[in-house]
Amino acid sequence: MEIFSNLGLGIETAFTLTNLFYCLVGVFVGTAVGVLPGLGPVATIAMLLPATFGLPPISALIMLSGIYYGAQYGGSTTAILVNLPGESSSVVTAIDGYQMARNGQAGKALATAALGSFFAGTVATVLLALFAPPLADLALKFGPAEYFSLMVLGLVASVVLASGSLLNAIGMVILGLLLGLVGTDVNSGAARYTFEMPQLADGINFVIVAMGMFGIGEIIRNLEHDETRNLVMKKVSGLMLSKEDFKRIIAPVVRGTVLGSALGILPGGGAMLASFAAYSIEKKVSKNSAQFGKGAIEGVAAPEAANNAGAQTSFIPMLTLGIPSNPVMALMIGAMIIQGIQPGPAVMTEQPALFWGLIVSMWIGNFFLVVLNLPMIGLWVKMIMVPYHRLYPAILMFCAIGVFSLNSSEFDVWLMALFGLFGYVCAKLDLEPAPMLLGFIIGPMMEEYLRRALLLSHSDPMVFVQRPISATMLALAFAAMVAVMLPALRKKREDAFHEA
Amino acid sequence: MPTFIRHPKDFWTGIIFLFFGLAAVYIGQDYPMGTAGRMGPAYFPTILGGLLALIGLSAFIRAFVRPGDAIGKFYIREIVLILSSILLFGILMRGAGLVPAVLVLILLSAYASPKFTWPASLLLALGMAVFSVVVFVKLLGLPMPIFGPWLGF
Numbered sequence: 314m315e316i317f318s319n320l321g322l323g324i325e326t327a328f329t330l331t332n333l334f335y336c337l338v339g340v341f342v343g344t345a346v347g348v349l350p351g352l353g354p355v356a357t358i359a360m361l362l363p364a365t366f367g368l369p370p371i372s373a374l375i376m377l378s379g380i381y382y383g384a385q386y387g388g389s390t391t392a393i394l395v396n397l398p399g400e401s402s403s404v405v406t407a408i409d410g411y412q413m414a415r416n417g418q419a420g421k422a423l424a425t426a427a428l429g430s431f432f433a434g435t436v437a438t439v440l441l442a443l444f445a446p447p448l449a450d451l452a453l454k455f456g457p458a459e460y461f462s463l464m465v466l467g468l469v470a471s472v473v474l475a476s477g478s479l480l481n482a483i484g485m486v487i488l489g490l491l492l493g494l495v496g497t498d499v500n501s502g503a504a505r506y507t508f509e510m511p512q513l514a515d516g517i518n519f520v521i522v523a524m525g526m527f528g529i530g531e532i533i534r535n536l537e538h539d540e541t542r543n544l545v546m547k548k549v550s551g552l553m554l555s556k557e558d559f560k561r562i563i564a565p566v567v568r569g570t571v572l573g574s575a576l577g578i579l580p581g582g583g584a585m586l587a588s589f590a591a592y593s594i595e596k597k598v599s600k601n602s603a604q605f606g607k608g609a610i611e612g613v614a615a616p617e618a619a620n621n622a623g624a625q626t627s628f629i630p631m632l633t634l635g636i637p638s639n640p641v642m643a644l645m646i647g648a649m650i651i652q653g654i655q656p657g658p659a660v661m662t663e664q665p666a667l668f669w670g671l672i673v674s675m676w677i678g679n680f681f682l683v684v685l686n687l688p689m690i691g692l693w694v695k696m697i698m699v700p701y702h703r704l705y706p707a708i709l710m711f712c713a714i715g716v717f718s719l720n721s722s723e724f725d726v727w728l729m730a731l732f733g734l735f736g737y738v739c740a741k742l743d744l745e746p747a748p749m750l751l752g753f754i755i756g757p758m759m760e761e762y763l764r765r766a767l768l769l770s771h772s773d774p775m776v777f778v779q780r781p782i783s784a785t786m787l788a789l790a791f792a793a794m795v796a797v798m799l800p801a802l803r804k805k806r807e808d809a810f811h812e813a
Numbered sequence: 814m815p816t817f818i819r820h821p822k823d824f825w826t827g828i829i830f831l832f833f834g835l836a837a838v839y840i841g842q843d844y845p846m847g848t849a850g851r852m853g854p855a856y857f858p859t860i861l862g863g864l865l866a867l868i869g870l871s872a873f874i875r876a877f878v879r880p881g882d883a884i885g886k887f888y889i890r891e892i893v894l895i896l897s898s899i900l901l902f903g904i905l906m907r908g909a910g911l912v913p914a915v916l917v918l919i920l921l922s923a924y925a926s927p928k929f930t931w932p933a934s935l936l937l938a939l940g941m942a943v944f945s946v947v948v949f950v951k952l953l954g955l956p957m958p959i960f961g962p963w964l965g966f
Binding site for chain 2: 364367478480481483484487488490491494498500501503505506529532533536537700701702703705706707709710713714717718721723724726727729730733734737738741742743744759760763764767768770771772774
């Protein structure tokens with residue numbers, strides 16, 4: 314079995330002292346980020362990216378992925394103890410988790426979240442190992458036309474799953490694509506949209522866009538309302554689950570894992586969507602549905618399993634196709650490019666140690682996370698108590714130093730401030746930043762594939778519909794758009810976003 | 814906002830998209846267009862800019878037809894304080910060095926919070942300055958002056 318030798322290679326790579334260390338650092342930082350409301354994995358990964366340039370690629374990727382799935386664990390802690398989502402994907406966990414905590418079952422809720430996540434993480438890691446190779450094999454047959462259509466599908470999916478107006482979300486994608494084109498055109502050498510500024514000749518660094526839109530914009534928004542955090546209890550105990558509890562959570566955890574894994578693979582999907590879907594389905598199928606909203610343990614188990622599974626399977630399209638399914642994956646792709654790795658199906662064959670090492674590290678990371686989250690819960694409770702007005706100046710400092718260190722350029726720092734302002738304006742206008750960031754990362758690749766596809770077809774645009782795989786993807790993208798525009802589904806989509 | 818604009822959010826979204834879309838098309842005219850088979854640097858951005866302008870136009874028109882919520886209040890004081898703290902950080906970084914830049918960034922941005930107090934913020938600023946020198950300059954070895962030429966270093 315090839316998979317065993319591959320996993321063997323992964324174990325060999327992931328179990329070196331250095332990589333174990335960076336995995337631990339990643340999940341630790343991830344948990345912290347998840348616990349702290351007002352700081353998300355996108356801004357954090359963007360902040361830490363410059364610090365990873367000096368690391369070997371595998372260590373950098375292990376650490377950055379740890380931040381993402383670690384944040385899914387941490388987010389539930391804040392949701393349960395303070396009724397505030399530490400992370401957008403734990404919004405629904407707060408509904409029943411907080412009620413459980415008020416009933417004195419905080420320990421039980423936390424244990425359910427951690428164990429459910431661990432189970433989901435383990436399953437999702439296995440799925441990743443099983444499904445990534447065939448998908449990458451398929452992707453190796455892709456020509457430029459298929460890639461272009463795949464990117465269209467990915468971008469459409471990110472738009473369909475965004476809240477608010479569909480057309481405006483498409484506008485954000487296109488704006489992102491355009492911003493991604495700023496800088497020197499690789500084919501002609503022409504400097505595009507640089508306004509003759511040498512700082513823009515190499516384009517805008519995606520770290521600047523991500524930090525501005527997700528970091529700075531968010532800080533200004535958080536300053537608008539003065540929130541107070543009421544911890545249900547200062548000391549958490551009773552972290553053990555009874556046999557009875559295990560019986561109650563096993564089915565929801567399995568359902569959440571399946572649903573989360575499926576939704577994570579979809580372009581545009583990921584942890585947040587998975588947790589929402591899992592909660593609403595569990596509410597319908599559960600025997601205890603009357604208890605939902607009043608502290609049902611199933612209402613914690615299902616979404617927490619789903620968000621962790623979704624976080625992990627969203628690596629599949631990124632690792633096999635080189636297509637980001639959410640902003641975090643977009644940053645991972647950026648990190649790979651900086652490390653000199655061209656993301657795509659060739660990563661698996663050319664860098665097997667990196668690929669399999671990363672997968673194995675995820676399982677190790679999930680194991681670390683259970684240990685970090687249950688026995689060390691006291692530490693995180695203390696962290697929740699750090700008030701936001703002490704925290705945000707420090708976040709701002711990390712952003713500023715991180716961006717400055719990219720090129721030792723104050724211009725970049727100012728550009729970040731500009732994107733921060735734009736991010737704030739977008740929030741006021743209900744424009745989502747995530748589709749824009751995806752477009753931004755994909756922009757140059759998309760132009761390149763479009764150019765190559767039309768060059769090969771002698772400028773015949775029919776190439777996109779004549780090649781079966783490409784046609785299928787475009788048809789899917791079209792169907793998704795039409796479906797969302799249908800009045801009946803449109804209503805449902807809006808309801809789904811409002812339910813939170 | 815005049816009352817005939819029924820959806821202020823769409824109205825401004827439309828203006829922003831129209832502006833960027835038309836700017837992309839207009840500036841793109843400076844570059845060679847090429848053909849579909851041999852695309853010049855202007856080809857893709859012109860298509861995108863055109864699409865963006867169309868979407869912007871539709872949002873703009875929709876704003877007069879479909880009603881929507883008013884735009885939430887802009888917190889000007891907070892925006893100005895946060896953004897100017899970043900701007901100053903950029904200016905100070907090269908001339909005065911990391912320590913003054915961090916001190917100003919932390920103090921000015923902390924001032925944006927209604928819970929600002931001098932002693933706590935000074936302590937935070939000093940702590941962060943020490944932390945950033947130790948971590949970023951000493952441990953990570955980033956090329957940043959701790960104190961810059963303006964202070965005689």
